[in-house]
Structure formats: C-alpha cells, structure tokens
Amino acid sequence: xxxxxxxxxxxxxxxxxxxxxxxxxxxxxxxxxxxxxxxxxxxxxxxxxxxxxxxxxxxxxxxxxxxxxxxxxxxxxxxxxxxxxxxxxxxxxxxxxxxxxxxxxxxxxxxxxxxxxxxxxxxxxxxxxxxxxxxxxxxxxxxxxxxxxxxxxxxxxxxxxxxxxxxxxxxxxxxxxxxxxxxxxxxxxxxxxxxxxxxxxxxxxxxxxxxxxxxxxxxxxxxxxxxxxxxxxxxxxxxxxxxxxxxxxxxxxxxxxxxxxxxxx
Amino acid sequence: xxxxxxxxxxxxxxxxxxxxxxxxxxxxxxxxxxxxxxxxxxxxxxxxxxxxxxxxxxxxxxxxxxxxxxxxxxxxxxxxxxxxxxxxxxxxxxxxxxxxxxxxxxxxxxxxxxxxxxxxxxxxxxxxxxxxxxxxxxxxxxxxxxxxxxxxxxxxxxxxxxxxxxxxxxxxxxxxxxxxxxxxxxxxxxxxxxxxxxxxxxxxxxxxxxxxxxxxxxxxxxxxxxxxxxxxxxxxxxxxxxxxxxxxxxxxxxxxxxxxxxxxx
Numbered sequence: 001x002x003x004x005x006x007x008x009x010x011x012x013x014x015x016x017x018x019x020x021x022x023x024x025x026x027x028x029x030x031x032x033x034x035x036x037x038x039x040x041x042x043x044x045x046x047x048x049x050x051x052x053x054x055x056x057x058x059x060x061x062x063x064x065x066x067x068x069x070x071x072x073x074x075x076x077x078x079x080x081x082x083x084x085x086x087x088x089x090x091x092x093x094x095x096x097x098x099x100x101x102x103x104x105x106x107x108x109x110x111x112x113x114x115x116x117x118x119x120x121x122x123x124x125x126x127x128x129x130x131x132x133x134x135x136x137x138x139x140x141x142x143x144x145x146x147x148x149x150x151x152x153x154x155x156x157x158x159x160x161x162x163x164x165x166x167x168x169x170x171x172x173x174x175x176x177x178x179x180x181x182x183x184x185x186x187x188x189x190x191x192x193x194x195x196x197x198x199x200x201x202x203x204x205x206x207x208x209x210x211x212x213x214x215x216x217x218x219x220x221x222x223x224x225x226x227x228x229x230x231x232x233x234x235x236x237x238x239x240x241x242x243x244x245x246x247x248x249x250x251x252x253x254x255x256x257x258x259x260x261x262x263x264x265x
Numbered sequence: 266x267x268x269x270x271x272x273x274x275x276x277x278x279x280x281x282x283x284x285x286x287x288x289x290x291x292x293x294x295x296x297x298x299x300x301x302x303x304x305x306x307x308x309x310x311x312x313x314x315x316x317x318x319x320x321x322x323x324x325x326x327x328x329x330x331x332x333x334x335x336x337x338x339x340x341x342x343x344x345x346x347x348x349x350x351x352x353x354x355x356x357x358x359x360x361x362x363x364x365x366x367x368x369x370x371x372x373x374x375x376x377x378x379x380x381x382x383x384x385x386x387x388x389x390x391x392x393x394x395x396x397x398x399x400x401x402x403x404x405x406x407x408x409x410x411x412x413x414x415x416x417x418x419x420x421x422x423x424x425x426x427x428x429x430x431x432x433x434x435x436x437x438x439x440x441x442x443x444x445x446x447x448x449x450x451x452x453x454x455x456x457x458x459x460x461x462x463x464x465x466x467x468x469x470x471x472x473x474x475x476x477x478x479x480x481x482x483x484x485x486x487x488x489x490x491x492x493x494x495x496x497x498x499x500x501x502x503x504x505x506x507x508x509x510x511x512x513x514x515x516x517x518x519x520x521x522x523x524x525x526x527x528x529x530x
Contacts, residue, residue, distance in 0.1 A: 139422055
C-alpha cells in the first residue's frame with residue numbers, strides 16, 4: 001500500500017507540490033494556517049485538516065519546510081524518523097514537478113521517502129545527515145542571491161549604456177554568463193514584472209540564516225552581506241512580497257536608472 | 266568564392282577559433298605577436314604572416330579582439346567596414362565552435378560576416394551599432410564576475426560547514442541557483458584546478474573597463490566593484506594567469522578555509 005503523506009504549508013510552492021503528490025496517487029493530508037488556501041485541494045482529493053498535529057496523526061510521511069535539527073533529536077527519542085528536505089526551482093518547478101530536492105537524514109529514511117520526493121522533483125540528492133539539506137539550501141540561497149545581484153547590475157549597466165537590453169540578454173544568456181536567473185528572472189525585469197516566483201522576504205530569511213551561520217563560524221562573506229543589505233533597502237519600502245528579481249530596484253535607486261525591455265511587447 | 270579571413274591573436278581562444286575557420290573551408294591568414302604560437306596553424310593550412318598589416322592585406326574579413334569605436338571611425342573614412350564581435354563561452358566553446366558571439370556594426374556588414382561567425386559560434390547576436398558588441402561583452406563580464414563570487418562564497422560556506430561539497434554542488438546546480446559557472450568552474454575548484462579557461466587578469470581588464478564606463482555614467486555598481494577588488498588581492502599575489510575560478514582564493518584568504526571536494530578523485 002502506498003504511504004500516506006502529509007503536507008504542511010500550501011503557499012506558492014506547497015500547493016503545486018501537493019497536486020503532484022495527488023497525481024502520483026499518494027493518499028494526501030494537508031494543513032495550511034490560512035484554511036481557505038487548502039479548500040480547492042480538498043476538492044481535488046486531499047484530506048484537509050485543521051492542525052499540524054492532525055497531519056502527523058493521518059500520515060506515514062509528513063513534510064514541513066520549517067524543520068530543524070533540534071526537532072529531529074526530539075522526534076528520534078520518540079521513535080519518529082525525520083528528513084529535512086528543502087527544495088529549489090521556484091513556482092514553475094513546483095508546478096511541473098521538476099524541483100531540485102536536497103535532503104538530509106539517515107540513508108534508510110531517505111530511501112523510504114524517495115517515491116514521495118520523486119513525485120515532486122526531478123533532481124533528488126541525499127546531502128548527508130539531518131540538517132545537511134538545510135545547509136545545502138543555504139548554499140543554494142547564497143548563489144541565488146548573488147545571481148540576482150549579477151542580473152541587477154548587468155541590466156542597469158545595459159540600460160544606462162543605451163543598448164538594446166533584449167538583444168543583450170539573448171547574447172549573454174547563451175555563454176559563460178548563463179544562469180537560471182538570467183534566463184528566468186531577467187526577462188521579467190525587462191517587462192517590469194515583479195510578481196513572485198519566490199517572495200524576496202522569504203529569501204531574506206534564508207540569507208539572514210546564512211549570514212548568522214557564517215557569523216557563528218566567523219566567516220567573511222562580503223557578497224552575501226552586500227546582497228542582503230540591498231534587499232533590506234527594499235524591505236524597508238514594503239516591497240517584500242515581490243519576487244526576488246526585485247533586487248534590481250535597489251541598483252535602480254542607487255543609479256537613478258529604470259531598466260526596460262527594448263523590443264515591443 | 267569564399268571570403269578570405271584574417272585572424273589576429275592566437276591565444277587560448279584565438280587558436281581553436283582559427284581551427285574552426287579552417288574546418289569551415291575559409292582561406293585563413295593569421296598573425297600572433299609570439300610567432301611560435303602560429304606555427305602549428307601554418308602546418309594545418311593557415312597562412313602565417315608577420316604583422317597585423319599583412320593580415321589586413323591578405324584578408325577580406327579580419328577579426329581582432331582589440332577593437333574600438335574610434336578605430337571604426339578612422340576605418341570608415343577609408344571605406345573599410347568594421348564589426349566589433351567579442352565572444353563568450355571559454356576555451357571549451359572556442360574548441361567546440363559553440364561560442365556566443367555578440368556583434369556590433371552595420372546590419373549589412375554583419376550579414377556579410379555571418380558565415381565566418383557561424384564557423385566559430387553557436388549563438389550569434391547582432392547587438393546594435395559599432396561598439397554595442399563591446400558593451401554587451403562588459404554586461405557579460407559583470408555577470409561572469411559576480412557568478413564567480415557566488416560560487417566562491419557558496420563553496421567556502423559549504424566547506425566550513427563540513428557538508429559534502431560534491432553532493433552540495435550536485436543538488437544546487439540543478440535548481441534556481443544553476444549557472445554555467447556552477448557547472449563548469451565550481452568542480453574545478455573542488456579539484457584545486459586553477460588552470461585558465463579564462464585568465465582572470467584578462468577578466469580584470471574587462472571589469473576595469475566596466476567600472477570605468479560605469480564611472481563615466483555615474484553608476485553605482487557595488488557588486489562589480491567588490492568583485493574587482495577581491496580579484497585585485499589575488500593579482501597582487503601574482504596569480505593573474507590563473508583561471509577566473511581562482512576568485513575563491515580571496516574568500517578562502519578572508520575566512521582561513523580551504524575548499525576541497527569530498528568524493529575520492
């Protein structure tokens with residue numbers, strides 16, 4: 001019999017991930033703090049419950065994005081296995097089931113969860129013991145943050161130089177400067193589309209965790225610190241619900257330049 | 266009859282580009298400051314000459330990486346057309362003929378050069394008037410430089426955290442953090458391979474040009490400036506002939522951490 005799966009949190013990422021679990025035939029129990037967001041999943045076949053405790057009671061495997069190594073220790077004492085499994089790939093990856101999943105935990109527990117992960121992701125990596133998934137996710141966010149800075153400064157430089165920004169992107173994306181951010185986020189900036197794939201207030205939380213972890217290890221990560229500071233300037237303006245491509249606004253503010261596409265829409 | 270093509274400069278990029286022109290059947294005349302580097306191309310069918318002037322005399326289309334808008338003006342007065350066409354994609358792209366070529370110049374001149382470009386590159390973009398290719402190349406280098414900073418801080422953070430750096434790279438490369446740099450340069454760092462695809466002293470020259478252009482436009486590009494400064498610390502140590510992935514050394518110096526791969530070689 002297929003494992004009964006529980007999912008807590010049905011935001012931009014959680015809802016499409018839940019749909020992919022349903023599609024894969026898992027018996028799914030879901031909870032969301034704002035209950036209204038869970039309703040349509042109920043219509044699609046999920047069991048909607050009113051607390052994380054009810055999810056745990058109904059499921060063999062429950063997945064929450066808010067997990068820590070400390071919780072894992074407490075659970076282990078009660079005979080409950082725990083995996084930390086952050087994802088990357090944005091809303092698009094969650095919808096298409098092409099997420100990258102970076103998991104930490106015991107090998108046996110990881111193998112047991114594999115079919116559940118495979119229903120939601122394309123790239124599935126066992127990174128090490130419990131907590132390793134979260135550390136790899138922070139590595140991921142350091143790169144994502146700095147890639148957004150790269151996109152931002154590149155676009156402002158191009159716009160100020162008066163060249164065709166669409167042609168520029170086309171040329172630059174195909175070579176040694178290519179990145180997911182350049183392909184997926186830079187064109188949004190050219191359309192002034194700051195809607196979130198990934199809300200940058202959530203990314204700021206991760207960058208803050210990375211800075212704090214770095215600080216505990218006495219690391220010096222100037223690029224990460226700069227990126228976090230520039231996002232802070234935008235949080236102060238109340239823009240935290242925008243997508244992480246909004247970082248360009250900080251460089252636009254500094255330079256008094258607005259980036260726009262050159263081609264007719 | 267096919268155009269006679271001239272190529273000036275036979276370094277890491279120029280030599281494989283010349284070979285692709287020969288393969289495509291162009292009559293090729295080459296010049297290199299250090300004559301010995303041109304010799305094997307002579308054996309492969311190119312005509313080796315001893316000055317840029319001789320290249321110009323022998324060729325219908327001559328390509329040099331050291332071109333400027335000013336030169337273009339002087340040439341136009343003499344009835345000579347000029348295209349600026351920087352490339353991206355590294356040594357691998359030069360060898361495989363998969364370079365991204367970003368060209369500036371008049372549309373007719375661009376079309377005339379198209380078959381020559383197609384012999385060396387996969388992605389060919391006409392970016393605008395003469396000089397636009399160079400501006401797009403600077404945009405490219407801003408992104409490449411900051412991507413190297415992203416890779417550097419990510420790897421040092423991972424190494425200091427004690428996680429498996431190979432597993433981390435595998436997980437992170439497949440998602441929203443993916444980039445050419447992460448796929449191609451980060452694994453070299455894990456092997457402590459700092460040999461150049463692209464020597465960072467040459468990249469520094471481009472970052473300096475970007476900073477100078479930015480300064481003339483009174484732009485504030487803090488990520489670019491930071492990246493340039495960190496490379497400077499390595500130039501001071503005489504490491505400029507290493508590949509641009511060597512930027513990780515600057516973060517390693519700051520953090521007193523050495524990045525290594527976790528898997529047996």
